[in-house]
Amino acid sequence: MVLGQLGGSITRALQQMSNATIIDEKVVSECLNEISRALLQADVQFKMVRDMQANIKRIVNPDDLAAGHNKRRIMQKAVFDELCRILDPGKPSYTPKKGKTSIIMFVGLQGSGKTTTCTKYAHYHQKKGWKPALVCADTFRAGAFDQLKQNATKAKIPFYGSYMESDPVKIAAEGVERFKQENCDLIIVDTSGRHKQEAALFEEMRQVSEATKPDLVIFVMDSSIGQAAFDQAQAFKQSVSVGAVIVTKMDGHAKGGGALSAVAATKSPVIFIGTGEHMHEFEVFDVKPFVSRLLGMGDWSGFMDKIHEVVPTDQQPELLQKLSEGSFTMRLMYEQFQNMLKMGPIGQVFSMLPGFSSELMPKGHEKESQAKIKRYMTMMDSMTNDELDSTNPKLMNESRMLRIARGSGRSVREVVDMMEEFKRLAKIWSKMKGLKIPKKGDMSALSRNMNAQQMSKALPPQVLKQVGGMGGLQNLMKQMGNKDLGGMFGGER
Numbered sequence: 001m002v003l004g005q006l007g008g009s010i011t012r013a014l015q016q017m018s019n020a021t022i023i024d025e026k027v028v029s030e031c032l033n034e035i036s037r038a039l040l041q042a043d044v045q046f047k048m049v050r051d052m053q054a055n056i057k058r059i060v061n062p063d064d065l066a067a068g069h070n071k072r073r074i075m076q077k078a079v080f081d082e083l084c085r086i087l088d089p090g091k092p093s094y095t096p097k098k099g100k101t102s103i104i105m106f107v108g109l110q111g112s113g114k115t116t117t118c119t120k121y122a123h124y125h126q127k128k129g130w131k132p133a134l135v136c137a138d139t140f141r142a143g144a145f146d147q148l149k150q151n152a153t154k155a156k157i158p159f160y161g162s163y164m165e166s167d168p169v170k171i172a173a174e175g176v177e178r179f180k181q182e183n184c185d186l187i188i189v190d191t192s193g194r195h196k197q198e199a200a201l202f203e204e205m206r207q208v209s210e211a212t213k214p215d216l217v218i219f220v221m222d223s224s225i226g227q228a229a230f231d232q233a234q235a236f237k238q239s240v241s242v243g244a245v246i247v248t249k250m251d252g253h254a255k256g257g258g259a260l261s262a263v264a265a266t267k268s269p270v271i272f273i274g275t276g277e278h279m280h281e282f283e284v285f286d287v288k289p290f291v292s293r294l295l296g297m298g299d300w301s302g303f304m305d306k307i308h309e310v311v312p313t314d315q316q317p318e319l320l321q322k323l324s325e326g327s328f329t330m331r332l333m334y335e336q337f338q339n340m341l342k343m344g345p346i347g348q349v350f351s352m353l354p355g356f357s358s359e360l361m362p363k364g365h366e367k368e369s370q371a372k373i374k375r376y377m378t379m380m381d382s383m384t385n386d387e388l389d390s391t392n393p394k395l396m397n398e399s400r401m402l403r404i405a406r407g408s409g410r411s412v413r414e415v416v417d418m419m420e421e422f423k424r425l426a427k428i429w430s431k432m433k434g435l436k437i438p439k440k441g442d443m444s445a446l447s448r449n450m451n452a453q454q455m456s457k458a459l460p461p462q463v464l465k466q467v468g469g470m471g472g473l474q475n476l477m478k479q480m481g482n483k484d485l486g487g488m489f490g491g492e493r
């Protein structure tokens with residue numbers, strides 16, 4: 001996801017600013033210009049960038065920054081708050097209730113990923129015990145019904161559609177009625193698209209909406225549409241009452257900044273993002289952890305969740321223990337690579353760590369990354385046990401590297417690359433040193449009600465320092481809500 005680069009650019013701009021000897025208005029302006037450039041490159045709408053720049057300038061007072069405060073943190077917080085403000089329209093979207101019928105209508109242009117997203121949305125809820133159903137009211141694209149039927153059958157979700165009927169309004173109304181009678185609690189209506197915004201499409205949306213009376217209209221947007229996002233979202237909002245946004249294809253080379261524009265145009269929150277073509281490649285969207293990750297501030301709660309989700313249960317205690325020790329060895333890297341190859345998404349675990357973009361296994365480049373990881377593992381197969389268990393990369397002198405390259409049939413350059421990767425991962429790993437791992441029975445004690453004082457004692461000193469000491473922690477807890485930080489310790493959510 002190119003959005004990751006935005007985080008990198010902003011972090012660099014902040015770093016440059018805090019390196020300056022005197023922080024005056026000029027330095028702050030330069031930093032803001034740099035951040036604005038990065039946002040524009042990520043396809044955030046020009047007007048929004050300009051407003052954001054003006055807002056930050058108002059909030060951040062260079063005199064404050066000069067007076068020995070942590071300048072980088074003040075600016076980072078201002079950027080964080082502004083991005084959150086844009087992404088959070090201030091009111092939550094309609095939330096369907098399990099057991100009570102809700103009608104959800106999906107709208108979007110052709111190819112935005114609407115049909116795929118309808119099924120993902122149904123599947124997501126079905127896994128949580130809902131009784132979803134899909135209605136195909138797309139009579140415009142030949143093959144749309146077949147696609148929905150195929151997806152629905154695969155996911156074992158009831159569906160309704162017709163090969164004969166050409167009136168989408170009629171199909172939508174019939175389908176909704178049928179599933180109401182069958183007591184489905186989530187009736188999802190997939191609608192037609194067009195290649196571009198057309199009056200006929202908007203009229204059709206208006207009529208389908210009138211006939212089905214949806215509780216929520218979700219606007220589906222392809223994240224790669226760039227600057228067009230604002231106008232497109234606004235055009236849909238003007239014909240039907242869009243209440244939420246789902247941004248698809250966040251896995252590709254999309255710049256993703258359009259998501260911010262879509263929220264601004266519809267005044268509705270992003271509720272999910274699509275991260276691939278498969279059914280499970282669908283994530284709940286949370287503003288604060290998202291922005292936090294974007295700015296390289298790390299997403300601690302997401303990190304621990306991912307460990308629970310991705311790492312096999314029997315390996316979790318050992319992995320957490322090793323994290324708490326902070327010592328990273330070649331053997332540990334080898335084991336993580338094994339998991340990564342077996343399970344695919346473990347790279348996501350690392351991407352949650354501050355400063356670590358999923359460079360090792362970027363989305364969309366899985367094949368190349370897997371081949372690279374396999375090459376690394378072949379090289380590690382040529383290492384001695386001492387080398388594998390050592391935390392000291394200096395053991396690997398030139399002659400050992402030559403020997404490993406020869407033994408594994410790879411070049412010395414590749415061995416050097418692997419060692420660089422090891423050092424990079426070890427550095428990230430070391431940040432978790434001292435992490436307190438609760439014993440089974442202690443979980444509740446570390447739960448969401450923990451106050452900043454208790455939390456500061458539980459946190460490893462490095463982590464506490466990283467969040468800006470006690471003050472920073474209090475702010476972070478305020479920003480994220482205790483439950484998110486509680487989640488970091490495996491507390492019940």
Ligand SMILES: Nc1nc2c(ncn2[C@@H]2O[C@H](COP(=O)(O)OP(=O)(O)OP(=O)(O)O)[C@@H](O)[C@H]2O)c(=O)[nH]1
Nearest residue numbers: 110111112113114115116193248249274275276277
């Ligand atoms: N990589 C990736 N591909 C996606 C994602 N969501 C959908 N797609 C792909 O995008 C293409 C278009 O998706 P559809 O679901 O057919 O699009 P649609 O908006 O329903 O199109 P119409 O029915 O013509 O309006 C398909 O090839 C999907 O597999 C995603 O999150 N990531």
